[in-house]
Structure formats: C-alpha cells, structure tokens
Amino acid sequence: MTEDFLAAGRAALTRGAWSAARGQFERALETETSPEALEGLSWATWWLEDVPACLEARERAYRLYRKADDARAAARMALWLGDDHNEFRGAGAVAEGWFNRAARLLEELEPCPEFGWLRVFEAHAALGQHDTGRARELAVQAQELGRRHRAVDLEMFSLATEGLALVEEGAVEQGMRCLDEATAAALAGEYENLAPAAWTCCRLISACEEIRDYERGAQWCRQVQEFSRRMEARFVTGVCRAHYAAILGWHGDWIEAERELTKAHDDLTLKRPYWRAEAVVRLGELRRRQGQVGQAEALFNEVPSHPLAKRGLAELSLDRGDAAAARDVLERMLRRIPAGSVSRAWPLELLVRADVALGETAELHLAEFCAIADLLRTRPLRAAARFAEGICAAARGEHEEACACLEEAVDLYEGLAPFEAAHARLEFARSLLALGRTDAARREARTALPSIPVPRQDQVELLVALGLVGPPVLSARQVDVLRLIADGLGDREIAGQLVISEHTVHRHVANIFTRLDCSTRAAAVSRAAGLGLL
Structure with a gap:
C-alpha cells in the first residue's frame, strides 16, 4: 500500500500536480513514516510554497536517512536544505552549514549524482563571485556525472551553468548554444526534477537580458510561460513575466509591460524574496x-542589494543631474566585477554619462564599454556604444563626429527601443544646434518628444532653446506641492510634509491649475512632467 502511494505521488510530481502529490505522500506517511515519503512531501510543499512544511519534511527525511545509514540520500536532503535556506530565508550561513554537511557525507562514497549537485551549487556560488573559470570547471565535472549516471536534469542544468559562465566571459555564441539546448531539454520534459528545469529557464532569460538579446529572450519567454502554466508553477511564471515585461518596456509597450509586471508581482510572493525582487526592480525601471x-x-x-536596483538608483541620480552620486554607486559596482566580465557593460555605460556630466574625461570607461559591445555584437549594445561615443565627442566640441555617432545610434535603436532612440535624438539635436542647423535640430527634438514622458532638466533647456516648450512657469513651492501630488499624497498629507496649512495647499493647487491651464491633478502632473518641472 505504501509503495502505491509513493508511486502515485512521484507520478503527480512529474506532471506538476503538486496538491495531488502532497495528498499521496501524506497518505503514505499515515501508513508508514518513511524518509522516501517525507522526501516526496518536501517537493510537493516546495512547489506549493508551504515553506515550514517543506523544511520540516526535508529535515525529518534527513534524520531518517542518517538513522538508516544511507549517507547518499542524507547528503541529497542536506543539499536541498542548503538551497532552501538560501531561496526562502536568505540565510547564507545556514545554507553553507548544510552544503558542508553534504560534502562531508559524500567524502566516503563513490562519485554519484548527489556529488554532481554539490558541484553545481558550488559553481553557482562561484558565478555569484564572478569567478567564471572556477564555475565552468565545476559545471563540467557535474555534467560528466550526469551523463555517467543518466541524470538528465543534472547534466542539462550543469550545461546551462557552464553556458552562463561562458556568456559572462564573452564567449556568447558558445554559451547561448549551451543555454538553448538545456532549456529545450527542460521544456521537453526530460528533467526528472522540475525545480532545475525552472532554474534552467531563468538562467537563459537572465543571459538574454545581460547581453541585451531581447529578440531571443522574447521567444523563450513565451515558451517558458506556457510550460510554467502547465506545471502550475507560479513563481516560474512570475519570473518569466518580469523578464518579458523588461523586454516589452524596452520595445516601448509600457501598458503591456505594466500588466505583465503586475501579474508577476502577484505570482512572486514574499515566500521567495530572491525571485520577487526580479519583479520589483523591473517595475521600478518602468x-x-x-x-x-x-x-x-x-x-x-x-531591494537595494539587487544589481538592477543599484543601476536604477544610479540612473535616477543621473536623471536628476547628480552625476557625482551616480558615479559613487557605479564605481562601487565596478570594483566588485573583475576585468573581462561582460557584467561590466551596464556600469561602464552609465559611468561614461556621469563622466561627461561632470566635465571629466570618459575615454577609459568608453574604451572598455565599446570593447564589450564589439565582443557581444547585439544591436542594442552597438547602439549604446555609438551613443556613448557621440556624447563624448560632443563634450569635446567635436559636433560633426558627434552627429555621425548619434545618428547611427538613432538608426540602430529605431523600431527597437523608442525611449532610447528618443534620448539619442535629443543629443543629436543638441549637436545639430551647436552646428547652426536649427531646423534639423528642431525636427529631431520634435520626433523625440512623444517617447519621453519627463525630459531631464538639461533636455528641457534644449527644448526651450528650440522653441518647442515654454520656460518654467511654476514657483519652487508650487513644484514642491506638485511633486507630492505626483507621489499620491492628499492635501492634508502635503500640508504635513511642507509644514503649511491645508488652505495654503488648496491655494497652491488652484494657482497650479491656472498656470498650467489644467483642471485636474493628474493633468497638472502630466503637463508639468512634459515641461520638465518635476
């Protein structure tokens, strides 16, 4: 009877029927308390995000396997407990304790799949430290064990890990081939354990975002979403939605991006903080x-420790004209990423902007960024490199060269990234204006305006010079009030924030409406944003 329940539970896990699997394993435990039933129950509750039940089942299974002197199975439980404490609790020290326990249990055994999983987790840690050589070495060892023991999930997830390390090193074509193959195997149902299948998909999509291969990412996102819906895997669906939303945002489809991010936020619960952060930072970018x-x-x-949050805060500082603050954040990021890693592209690109804004030479940062763009060769990165070259040339007063670079950046971004194309057009217009080509500058700026909801202050100055917007029309206090309205505060809250009376807030709001020729708060915020007042 127990074996029947165990077999039914395992079959339910294979097809992604998590609640049914839980029921079968609980029936098995009512008949006999076995470590096998507890192990199965731990996976059902893992997918159902019942964290206390998952951890309890894993620990009980570990103890029973140890009591039965089954070191291999006990090591397996220790490995997954280590991963659980990382994923669910962010408890790195506890996770390390379990990983070390697994390593000691495996010392006396012949090489087995559990030893391969230990190597994969070690490779993941090496990737987190940007030690790609060590990560590749460990991943190849794990692949060999997977092949030898016909453990497809171990072999393919290790291949995906190797692929991610190769991409990080700049061997993009080879690395993406590894990731494509591993993901195809995951979606084809070749993995015995569906958790590594989900992780494989995430590795691929993350790599697409890293190298800005948004077309490839969009294709795989659609496949992964369908797979995760079939498997009732909300957190996988949520992560894919977050990545897909970033791609939609890049393409300028902000309405659909917001819809996807809202759904992702709902799918990614606080029980998995690591994964939920993926939606939070991308919503912040939108x-x-x-x-x-x-x-x-x-x-x-x-989620201030997330790399995309750090990047976002640096971009906000640049948008506000605080290039020094942005540079501080970016230089700290760069110091943690070794030379030769493609992960340096984002901080380098933004450091070029910061250097230019501060009136300092950007040549070293520019050269390294362009070298990475030449290595990866994706269209968005080539566009970003030409943009960076253009603003550096303009800063040197070489506006003919700047126009050539910026015009190419616009062409590369056109039809792909309207927001980036618009910013490139405004810089192109700035150099055209410097060359006395006012009509051409006005045409470029006018084309750019619809894609930039809130121009930066320096861009507003350009638009005023071109006669496309009027000069600022609000007092400093009125701008303070409108900013708080934009943040969703009511009159009483605004009065408290600014230490003024509600009556004074009402008067400011009425004057804002008059000066901006608006009749609603939403319209006033939109109009002021378009004028660059916020």
Missing part, C-alpha cells in the same frame, strides 16, 4: 521611464 521618480526610487530601495 516607473523611472514613465517619469514617476518617487515610486521608482521606493521600489529600488525595497
């Missing part, structure tokens, strides 16, 4: 692009 600065900053500060 808010930044929409000009909702307060909301963007709050979202980035929810």
